[in-house]
Amino acid sequence: MTTWRSAPCFSSFYASFSPSYYSHCSSSLVRQWWRRPSTVEMACCDGAMRFFTTSSCRARRARCVISSVFSPTIIQDAGATVVSLGGAYSLVRIFDVLTDQNVIDQKLSRKIVHVLSGLLFVFSWPLFSSSMEARIFASIVPLLNSFRLVIYGLSLAKDEGLIKSVTREGNPKELLRGPLYYVLVLLFCVITFWRNSPVGIISLTMMSAGDGFADIVGRRYGKVKLPYNGDKSLAGSMSMFFSGFFTSLGMLYYYSSLGFIELDWSNMVEKVALVSGVATIVESFPIGDVLDDNISVPLSSILMAILVFGTPAL
Ligand SMILES: Nc1ccn([C@@H]2O[C@H](COP(=O)(O)OP(=O)(O)OP(=O)(O)O)[C@@H](O)[C@H]2O)c(=O)n1
Numbered sequence: 001m002t003t004w005r006s007a008p009c010f011s012s013f014y015a016s017f018s019p020s021y022y023s024h025c026s027s028s029l030v031r032q033w034w035r036r037p038s039t040v041e042m043a044c045c046d047g048a049m050r051f052f053t054t055s056s057c058r059a060r061r062a063r064c065v066i067s068s069v070f071s072p073t074i075i076q077d078a079g080a081t082v083v084s085l086g087g088a089y090s091l092v093r094i095f096d097v098l099t100d101q102n103v104i105d106q107k108l109s110r111k112i113v114h115v116l117s118g119l120l121f122v123f124s125w126p127l128f129s130s131s132m133e134a135r136i137f138a139s140i141v142p143l144l145n146s147f148r149l150v151i152y153g154l155s156l157a158k159d160e161g162l163i164k165s166v167t168r169e170g171n172p173k174e175l176l177r178g179p180l181y182y183v184l185v186l187l188f189c190v191i192t193f194w195r196n197s198p199v200g201i202i203s204l205t206m207m208s209a210g211d212g213f214a215d216i217v218g219r220r221y222g223k224v225k226l227p228y229n230g231d232k233s234l235a236g237s238m239s240m241f242f243s244g245f246f247t248s249l250g251m252l253y254y255y256s257s258l259g260f261i262e263l264d265w266s267n268m269v270e271k272v273a274l275v276s277g278v279a280t281i282v283e284s285f286p287i288g289d290v291l292d293d294n295i296s297v298p299l300s301s302i303l304m305a306i307l308v309f310g311t312p313a314l
């Protein structure tokens, strides 16, 4: 039987608790405690309070609950979530103003938002803590944005700025296709792969930078069309390959330099080139009516990346 040290909390009652109490307490409210709580603090934090009525235990329990809810990691993750949500909102607003003032046209605005949203989201992941809950906090960003797209896509509310900066023709229903698929892919990858594996990082980079630059370059310089797809061009596909390839290498270097992933750089170029090549070929096929690029590009990237990098630990 474990006996607790005498302490103010024990002034009125003295109780000894079985080890299960100790383990229950350590696995309960105090789990998030940023320092090893003392025996008495754990006793007061846990259900043991029902044995004690002294005010000092109530105060200790209150401090315990507060410190476990507002532990440094939760404060860091909540802050990173707010920063990312603010970044997402600001990004759309900035391109709403640029489109409004005819600085850039609507199609270019949509593609630049397409490129920057995914890249900046992946780039922001190191802001989150190393706790198990960090990816849950990070997933709140695409989750809330998907709700936003559904609400405005169904015209349950109006946001002219959002519609102008992320739709081709200004039809709110467009939000429910490409943009919504895009944000749901961000949600899937942040939960499934997070920053522990190159799979999610490369796939989101191919979807945002690769597919985005294919459109930006292809629309302008795509004179030589692909033999099997008259809507797409060699310039667009080459732009997708090289922008996806170099941006993926850069993002992987960023994450490995921060120590989040360990990579064998001796064959990294070949592996990333393979993923980028497969995604580029899939994007070039005339399957847009059946499967949106914002699904086919990340899906083919994920499958190829798992093949060359292995299955990530969840
Ligand atoms: N490999 C590619 C991809 C795109 N394009 C050019 O970019 C335009 C739009 O490309 P697409 O991928 O179809 O973008 P959308 O599906 O229209 O836009 P989004 O992905 O944002 O839904 C194409 O008509 C074409 O002019 C190209 O030349 N070569």
Ligand SMILES: C/C(=C\CO)CCC[C@H](C)CCC[C@H](C)CCCC(C)C
Pocket: 083, 084, 085, 087, 088, 091, 092, 110, 111, 113, 114, 116, 117, 118, 120, 121, 124, 141, 142, 145, 165, 166, 167, 178, 179, 180, 182, 183, 186, 294
């Ligand atoms: C136009 C788009 C796709 C069509 O191919 C992209 C739509 C983007 C959403 C409107 C906003 C998504 C924001 C991200 C979930 C989070 C970005 C955070 C970052 C820090 C800016």
